[in-house]
Structure formats: structure tokens, C-alpha cells
Amino acid sequence: MAKLIRRPRTHRFAAVTAMILPLLLMAILLGSCVSEPEQGQRDAVGAAAEEAAGSELPQASESREPDTSADGADAVQQAAAGGICDRHEHIQREILWTLDKDDCADVSDGDLASITGQLDLADHYTFTALEADDLLGLTSVERLFINVNVDQVPLGIFDDLASLRELQIYHNTYGDRDHTVILPNGLFESLTNLEMLYVGIVPTEPGLFDPLRNLTRLAIGHTTSTTLPQGIFDRLHSLEELYVGHTDLNTVHPGIFDELQSLRVLNLGDNALTEVPAGLFDSLGQLEWLSLRENQLTSLPAGIFDNLQNLEVLWLWGNPLTELPPELFGGLSSLEDLRY
Numbered sequence: 001m002a003k004l005i006r007r008p009r010t011h012r013f014a015a016v017t018a019m020i021l022p023l024l025l026m027a028i029l030l031g032s033c034v035s036e037p038e039q040g041q042r043d044a045v046g047a048a049a050e051e052a053a054g055s056e057l058p059q060a061s062e063s064r065e066p067d068t069s070a071d072g073a074d075a076v077q078q079a080a081a082g083g084i085c086d087r088h089e090h091i092q093r094e095i096l097w098t099l100d101k102d103d104c105a106d107v108s109d110g111d112l113a114s115i116t117g118q119l120d121l122a123d124h125y126t127f128t129a130l131e132a133d134d135l136l137g138l139t140s141v142e143r144l145f146i147n148v149n150v151d152q153v154p155l156g157i158f159d160d161l162a163s164l165r166e167l168q169i170y171h172n173t174y175g176d177r178d179h180t181v182i183l184p185n186g187l188f189e190s191l192t193n194l195e196m197l198y199v200g201i202v203p204t205e206p207g208l209f210d211p212l213r214n215l216t217r218l219a220i221g222h223t224t225s226t227t228l229p230q231g232i233f234d235r236l237h238s239l240e241e242l243y244v245g246h247t248d249l250n251t252v253h254p255g256i257f258d259e260l261q262s263l264r265v266l267n268l269g270d271n272a273l274t275e276v277p278a279g280l281f282d283s284l285g286q287l288e289w290l291s292l293r294e295n296q297l298t299s300l301p302a303g304i305f306d307n308l309q310n311l312e313v314l315w316l317w318g319n320p321l322t323e324l325p326p327e328l329f330g331g332l333s334s335l336e337d338l339r340y
Contacts, residue, residue, distance in 0.1 A: 083107040087134050090125040112137030116163075122147040126172040132156040139163060147172050152182040159190045167191065171200040171222070188212055202247065206231040219243040226250050226272070234259045241265040248272050250296070258283045269293040269315065276300055282307045293339075294318035306331045316340035 083105040084092055092104050098119065099111050115138055121127070122145040132154040135144075140163050147170040158164070171181050185205045188194065196217045197209075202225035209215070215236055220228075221243065230253045233239065239260050245267055254277040257263070263284050273295040281287065287308050293315045302325035305311065311332050317339045329335065 084112075088127065088130065090121060090127065091134050094119060094121055094125075109137050113139050116140045116142060118143040118145075120145045122168065122170050130154050130157060132159075136160050142166070144168070146170070148181060149179070150181060152184060153187060155184050155186055158187065162190055162193065164191055164194055166196040167194060168198040169200060170198075183208055202249075203229060203232060205229065206234075209233065210235040212236060214238055217241040219245075221246045224248045228252060228256060230256060233257065236260060237262060239263055243267040245270040250274050252277065252280065254279060257281065260284065261286065263287055265289045267291045269295070269318075271295050273297055276304060278302075278304065281305065284308065285310065287311055288334075289313040291315040292319065296320065298322055300324060300328060302328070305329065308332060310334050313337040314339070 083103070084095055084107045085104040087095075087104075095107060095112070095115070096102065096104065098115055099107065101107060101111070119138065119141045126147045126149050128149050130148065130150055130153065133156075135157055137160060139160055141161060142163055143166040144161065144164060145168045149172045153169070158167070161167075169183075181201045183199065183201055183203050183205075185207050187208065188197075189211050192211060192213065194212050194215055197212065197215060198219040198221075200220075200222045202220055202223045203209070206229040209218070209232060213235065216238055218233075218236065218239060218241070224247070226248050228244070228249065233242070233256060237259060240262055242257075242260065242263060242265065247270075249268075249271040250273060252268075252273070257266070257280065261283055264286055266281075266284065266287060266289070269291040270293070273292070274297065276292070276297065278301040281290070281304060285307055288310055290308070290311060290313065295318070297316075297319040298321060300316075300321070305314070305328065309331065312334050314329075314332065314335060314337070319340075321340065324340075329338065332338075
């Protein structure tokens, strides 16, 4: 059975020693006045000791053949895979650290369900392999950070994380910037309470975000993708902040933001956009903050900002803009910060 061991804590050793020494002294004092236990008592004590130590040795008088049946093999396999010992070693370590335990076999379902708050699997860890049941039982975790370099994040890995409020999935490429990680449709099916999502991977399937009806903040970044799937944001009616940056994004589909009528912040900075389609922002009447900085824009369509009456901040700097249409900013009655 796999076992993860951490440095012993001195206060535990002291506490155990303080408990054992008085018992040893008492045994020495009583040894001279207590008669030897009878054979039946000795056998019972020996059997209990063997059971506590995990021993399955037969008694000397027995002749037992090993169980080679399929049921016996399954029982041994299940016993050997107790606790979380069959999970990725990085996940084992983080869970053991969080629970203040030493042995992966000692972690129960109740222990897993007791983990709340944040579980950080991105700090010093990069997963090159993951299994669908690696996060099973973590039903109370509210924030999860994970760093991956896999071909595909396994479908079902987040199915038990119904309490999750924030999820961050980083992509460590190890210098292979073109390596693509696939996020399959249905990956977020159980995350109906998710409010914040950061993915360092641009989705390839338009329905990936559909279950995230309570999502208010979404960030996509640090990828080589050049486009976003049409309809990728269509079900995110509660989204208030959208960040897409540090990508090779060079074009966006007209109408891609049409369903984001609650959006207040849109950051499309630090990409490779060469044009902005006419009418791209027409449905974003609640928008207060817009950044198109550090792209490759040489011009902007006339009237592109006409429906943004609530816009307070507009950043256009870092683009090779050569000519702007007259009255481009004429309808921005709430504008307070313009940089270009």
C-alpha cells in the first residue's frame, strides 16, 4: 500500500512519550503481583495485537491455503487501495497536508468532505496525467487551483465539486507553447454554483460554458489560440466581467458578445486583434470598462462605441491606429478615462 510520509512533529513525539512512560512504570510495578494470564487470555491478546498490526498470519496449528479466487483477489485489491492511495501523488500530498494526516490509507470519505475553502494544486505541481476520480469526495471545496500539461482534462474530474465557487486551470507548456489541452464538453456540468473561472486554455467547443449559469467572472488567457468559438458565451447571462488576454487572438466573430447583457467589464487587451467588427459592442449597454490596448488595430469602425452610454473607461493605447472616424467618442456621455 502506498504511503506518504512527512517529517515527524516533535510535539507529537513528546505527547506520545508522556503517555507511554507512565504505562510502562505501572506494568513493571504490577508485574510482580499479577499472576501470568491463562493460555486462552494470551491467545486473545495475541490475536488482538496481530489484528491491530494488520497481520493476517494464520495460527501455527492451522493449515490455510491462499485464496486464489476472483473474489479473494478483488478483496485484496480493494484493501490495498484504501483511502486515497490510488490517486495522483500530488493530490495525495495536498490532501494529507490539509487534513494533517500522514497515511493515505487513513483518509475517509468524511475526511474528504470536511475539506472546505481552498485546495491549491497549482503551487509547485504540474499534472502530466490525471484520472477522472482524482478529486472524488471533495464535495465542500470552494476554491480549486490546478496546473495541467495533459492532452485532455478527463471528463468527470470535477463532478463531485458541487460547492466550488472559484476554479483556476493553468496550462504549463514546459516551453512547448503549441501544445494544446482539450477541455471536453460536459467538463463543467456539475459546477452550477461556480462564480469565477480562469482557464489558461481557449475552449474549442462552443457548449463548454453552458452549465455555468451563475458565473460572474471569466478569464481566458496565455494561449496561442487565434479565435474563439462562435456562441461560446451565449448562456452566460450572469457574466459581469470577461477577460481575454495574452493570446494570439486576431479576430472575433460578430455577435459573440450579444448575450452578455450584464457585462460591466470587458478586457480584450494584449492580443493580436487586427480588426473589430462593426456592431461588436452593440448589446453591451451596461459596460463600464473596455480595454483594447496592445493589439494590432489600425482603424476602428464608425459608431463602434455608440451604444456604450455607461462606459467610464476606454483604453486603446498600444495600437498602430492611423486614423479615427469623426465623432468616434461622441456618444460616450459617461466617459471619464480615455487613453489612446
